[in-house]
């Protein structure tokens with residue numbers, strides 16, 4: 001009897017250590033380094049985005065020469081993240097705030113002691129140079145457009161849950177009459193005047209551009225929204241094929257684009273403050289800093 005219980009206890013100890021061993025490994029504290037576990041791969045987004053440029057810089061700065069940054073899109077990145085979280089696997093992605101992924105999942109930013117991803121920054125409204133002379137009325141509204149990450153979050157989450165972007169934006173506009181009244185203070189109604197907005201299909205930009213478009217339509221504008229890549233969007237507002245963008249992440253993320261096109265655009269300032277960018281992992285992952293990726 002004594003023997004049997006010893007064997008049984010031994011058996012349970014083995015089972016328990018196998019189980020905790022596996023769970024620990026997938027959460028990032030097993031024998032392999034975190035880098036080994038994720039195949040030294042960062043799941044990225046569209047190549048033209050500022051975030052991808054900054055991630056390449058980070059790979060250099062933190063001496064992660066054996067890492068690759070896999071490009072894709074916001075949709076492929078969030079799909080990979082979703083799959084990893086469902087299986088409690090380690091993963092590292094390029095992430096930013098505001099984004100619905102922080103509402104849907106338990107995530108954390110890896111510390112960035114070298115400050116490669118910049119400090120907290122802003123989203124700016126940028127118009128084609130001279131648009132404020134061509135249409136001072138629309139420019140006045142664009143200049144007065146300003147909301148919070150919380151406002152944007154509501155529209156984003158609604159869209160993420162399946163509401164049509166146009167409908168989600170209209171709903172927000174209807175429910176936030178006071179804010180909209182501030183944005184349109186002193187702005188006149190027009191009748192079918194054309195305006196063209198460029199944007200990239202990032203969740204944040206889909207939300208903001210649809211809200212701005214919804215207000216412009218209420219003012220009587222005939223709005224065209226043009227979905228582009230990041231580089232095309234900046235080139236578009238620079239050459240005037242688009243009148244405005246509300247998607248300029250400054251001063252860090254889109255610094256290269258702003259530098260390239262600064263003589264062809266006018267920066268109307270922030271429409272949202274307190275954004276953040278960086279490398280993001282699920283909270284169950286044991287590492288804390290980009291520096292931990294080297295190991």
Ligand code: PBE
Nearest residue numbers: 049050051096202249253
């Ligand atoms: N983003 C979202 C963009 C700006 C908005 C962080 C993906 C970028 O990296 O350019």
